[in-house]
Amino acid sequence: MKKIVSIMTAALALSACSPQPSNQPVEQNIDKVEVITDLMMSRRSIRAYKEEPVSREMLKDILKCGINAPNGRNLQSYEIRIVDSPELIKAMTEAVVKDMPEVAKRPGFKNIFVNAPGAIFIAYDTRYDFAQVDCGLLGENIILAAWARGIGTCCLGSSARFLLQSPSAKPYLDRLNFSEGFELLYCIGYGYPDETPEAKPRKESMIQFID
Ligand SMILES: Cc1cc2nc3c(=O)[nH]c(=O)nc-3n(C[C@H](O)[C@H](O)[C@H](O)COP(=O)(O)O)c2cc1C
Secondary structure (H helix, E strand, O other): OHHHHHHHHHHHHHHHHOOOOOOOOOOOOHHHHHHHHHHHHHOOEOOOEOOOOOOHHHHHHHHHHHHOOOOHHHOOOEEEEEEOOHHHHHHHHHHHHHHOHHHHHOOOOOOOOOOOOEEEEEEEEOOOOOHHHHHHHHHHHHHHHHHHOOOEEEEEHHHHHHHHHOHHHHHHHHHOOOOOOEEEEEEEEEEOEOOOOOOOOOOHHHOOOOO
C-alpha cells in the first residue's frame, strides 16, 4: 500500500513534466527524495503486458517529460515516433520474422517489442557526437515518467537491430519518416504491466571514489 501511495505521489511530482514545467529548483525535500528513489529503485523492465492500450494523452505527458531531459547544447538531437496500432506492430513483426524466423522462437512470442502493445522509436542525429547520450537520457525520463503512471516499459536494442537488418522491414522503417541524417538507435516497448519481475543484482563495486 505504502508503495502504491508513493508511486502515486511520484506521479503527482512528475506531473510537473506536463503542461507548465516549473523553472524553480526542487528544494531538498525528504518526501520527494523517498518518492523519487522508490520510483527509480522499483522500476523494472517489463516483458509481459495487458492488452489494454495506453491513451495518447498519457503518452504525450510522458514524452513531454522525456524531452525535458538534459541534452547537449539543447540541440535535442533526436526524433521520436510512436506506434500504437496493433496492425502496424503486427506488420512490422511479420516483416522481421520473414527474414529472421529465429526471432519468433522465444517462448510466448507475440511481437518484436517483447510483446508490448506499443512502441516508441528513438533516432539519433548522426552528425552530433553526443546524440546517443541525449537519446539515453531522453529514454530514462520516458521510462521513469511511464513507471510513475503505472505503465511498464522495456528499453529495446534488439527491436531496432531487427528492423535495421531486415530487408522486408525497410518499408516500415521508411514509414517512421525520420529526417535525413537521423538513424534509429533503439525502441522502448510500453504498456500496462502483466508481471512484477524481481530486481537483478547490480555491481556496486563499479562505483569508486578517487582521492
Ligand atoms: C541499451 C539497452 C538495450 C536493451 N535491449 C534489450 C533487448 O533487446 N531485449 C530485452 O528484453 N531487454 C533489453 N534491455 C533491458 C535490459 O535487459 C534490462 O534493463 C537489464 O537486464 C536490467 O533489468 P531491469 O531493467 O529490470 O533493471 C535493454 C536495456 C538497455 C539499456
